[in-house]
Amino acid sequence: MRLMCTALCVLLVSGCSSYRSDHPEPVPQDRLLGYQAALDNGSTLVVHRDIGMLGGGCYVAVLIDRTVAARIGIGEVATFKVPAGERVVGIATDTADDTLCGKGSLYREIMVQAPAGHDARVRIVSENKQGFAILQDKTP
Numbered sequence: 001m002r003l004m005c006t007a008l009c010v011l012l013v014s015g016c017s018s019y020r021s022d023h024p025e026p027v028p029q030d031r032l033l034g035y036q037a038a039l040d041n042g043s044t045l046v047v048h049r050d051i052g053m054l055g056g057g058c059y060v061a062v063l064i065d066r067t068v069a070a071r072i073g074i075g076e077v078a079t080f081k082v083p084a085g086e087r088v089v090g091i092a093t094d095t096a097d098d099t100l101c102g103k104g105s106l107y108r109e110i111m112v113q114a115p116a117g118h119d120a121r122v123r124i125v126s127e128n129k130q131g132f133a134i135l136q137d138k139t140p
Contacts, residue, residue: 018052018126020139024077031071035064035080043114045080045087046121047072048137054126058101062124063090063109071096072124084116091124091134108134 035045047062049072059071062078065088070078090109095102114120121137 018050018054018074020048020123021051021075024048024075027070027072027076027078031059032069032078033071034067034069035082037081039081039083041084041116042081043084043116044119045082045089045112045114046077046119046137047080047089047124048077048121049074049124050126051075052126054128054131058104059094059097060106060124060132061092061094061096063092064088066090066109068092082114082120084114087112087114087120089122089134091132106132108132110134110136112136 045064047070049060051074059073061068062070062072064080064082069080071094072078088109089112091106092108093102093104093106110122112120112122121139123135123137125133125135127133
């Protein structure tokens, strides 16, 4: 009985963690709010949001240099054209949402190197203990 209870608890807790989508959907054009025009000597920033229960019904605002660039849902991927160099990439509560999703308190950011002519990748994850996080993504 004790083993079954332990296994059930582990299963419930791990169900809150996110996982990478094998076939992410692109963010629709109406939710891409900036950084879509090609740049000379620029870089491409790819943002992938995992699939997970935490915040699953809500969009997350993607920030590039502290400006809202997109509203991204679970299992979606967005591509941005950014100037080469260091970029501040963040996630925040989607204030365009007037439901409970827009009332939360979320703000995370990381510094990303975006080399000219190359892709820089980040991943939005949701974990049971820390909530949302944004991480460098080395997976192409």
